[in-house]
Amino acid sequence: MNTLANKTLSVLTATGLALAVAMGAAAPAHAALIDFTAGTPNDSITNPFSGSVLGVGYTVTASDDFGTDGVSQSVCQSHNPSLACGRDGLGVGDDEISASSTAEWIEIVFDTAVLVGEFYVLDLFWANDGQDEPADPYEVGAYTLTFDGGATTSGTFEADDTEVVDTSDVGYLAVALNQKVKAIKWTYIGDTNDEAGVGDYAVAGLTVTPLPAAAWFLLTALGGLVGTRWLRKAPATAA
Secondary structure, three states: OHHHHHHHHHHHHHHHHHHHHHHHHHOOOOOEEEEOOOOOOOOOOOOOEEEEEOOEEEEEEEOOOEEOOOOOHHHHHHHOOOOOOOOOOEEEOOOOEOEOOOEOEEEEEEEEEEEEEEEEEEOOOEEEOOOOOEEEEEOEEEEEEEOOOOOEEEEEEEOOOOOEOOOOOOOOEEEEEEEEEEEEEEEOOOOOOOOOOOOOEEEEEEEEEEOHHHHHHHHHHHHHHHHHHHHHHHHHHHO
């Protein structure tokens, strides 16, 4: 009977572990929005400032004082209804990431690594050909991702050709990442991007999903394994 009991318990243990792993893999990921367009242009935004999203803390810093500007809510929200669109997001000094004595930047650093699905920018335009149509040049932004452990990678993004400067639009762009990162730094790339000679933009927000949720399923599985081993020893002790 002890042998049969041990085999039964082994099957139950393996099944429990498999179920725990499956449940952990199938657990729904809940993304949350960090919205830098919430509030009004007259809000005082300190450098740095901190917040939290789904239990994960973060800190936002910039190369100088933050600046914001107003934006048309109706146009902004037609692109992304999730954004508050009370302002055009975060800029540096004035209302955008551009150039001063040095290239400006904004960085968000998380307490632990998170999955960033995408980030959003505003005020990123193509030049106007004089008839409200896109014409070269266009504005370009840049970013650097820092991973858990310190490794980094960089990328660029360019204005959507439906966003033309001096028209009624707001220069909206969604940049898909789907990367597990510890930090994102948005930077100025140079005065080569639009008809005004300034490639600038504002950071509107980003979507974030915390990573550690599946750990609870692993702990449950390990707890079941420990309990089963204790049960295996119990009949032998009683005999």
